[in-house]
Amino acid sequence: MAHRLLSTAMLLTVTATAAVACGGDGDDRTKQVNANGRARLAGTFYTSDQLEQALLTEPVGYRRSGDTDSGEYGGLKSIQNFNQLQRQVTLDKPKCSNAGGARPGSPPMDESAPTAIASFVKDNGQNVTETLMALPADTAAKHVNARVPAGCVTFRTKVGDQWAEHRVFEAPPGTIGEGSRTVGVTTVSGQSHVKTWYVVLRGRRYLATISLIGAAATRAEAEQLARQADAQANRVLP
Template sequence: MAHRLLPIVLMSAAAAVSACGGGGESARPVHGTAPAEVAGVGYTSDQLAQALLAELPGYQKAGEPDSGSYGTLKAIQNAARLQRQAVLDKPRCGTGRPGGGTVPADVPAALVTFAKQGQTVTQTMMGMSAADAEKQVDARVPAGCLRFRTKVGSQWSEHRVAEEPRGAIGEGSRTVGVVTTSGDTRTRTWYVVFRGRHYLTTITVFGPKATRTEAENLARRSLTQAARILP
């Protein structure tokens, strides 16, 4: 099974807002390590976990980092389940290539979440070849999917997506912003994906005051951290 990055982010935001949430869910460690090499990628999930951000000023870590194969990460499984539960008014925006390429479930990965009142930051690192990571960076949201609605349970949410031009974080990056309105609640999600040497990183900032500037600054911070740790 493969996972699409952006649709999972959108569905997670929709479900969290519909459930009057907004806080991150604590990750749990997964025993066992993903294969040492996948498609020529040398980083293991343990190595990626060591390269995650250890702290963020103003935030507290929401549980211990999770690592293993991408498809086994608790946050990814929860997000995929929420995606399956959501009803879209434009079904094609939840399938195919709305968010771009897919992430194979067996790639080595590590994830950590930080939280402060009303806002969460999640960093996910995936061992990936340059070619596969480039597909994620180059992917774009189709014009017809820049506005859509989702329903989780009986609650409808409206989403507006803004995608920035290709960026220069790491060896290439993309930034996507989503404003989700559910009843009287408005929440913002900023999503940055960038590629490094043999890995792909996503930074997701979710909350009513989430900004593009913070998301991109955190992406640069995580790039610096990875450069110190990964050989």
């Protein structure tokens, strides 16, 4: 039961907390080159290579889970795998389809945005995923300023024959980076429950998201990881 519940919660995590794709084929590399080229032409975006270098290495208590994934957001295997898995989810409130994602209530993502993703795991099975995206300041601000849709504080999902109940908590606007938002989602099925915390923050021409998932996941740890991610990005990115 706990395994099925964890899978349901992971399906709601758009950053694909499940294993990040290892390696890449020629098509993936082409997409990454295209993303990097667009970034250079734009003159204001970071490349996916730069973003990959700015990711957290190994947060204290965690070890890396798989390799980093970088390139165009829509071309990343981890994102494509998530989109495929998400099609298996049935919601009792279709309008809440984005309420449990890594940026609950946020506008759609730019499929061509240079992106880098890394995932880490604790011995107790708790997972953390960091996503860095190159975005102009006004676009990043829209994601930070977004709010969970009305009526979506609670909703139910079904994967196969297993139903799960979700409750969303949204904190007041935060001050991590140049502005942040924190959202928690508790997923319950039977006697088991999983907590997922999302911290979305904007920095210099980038949007960062920390997704923390596990039975013992806390807001305090998610926000601490977000501060570490912001500090790391500021040290590395020009």
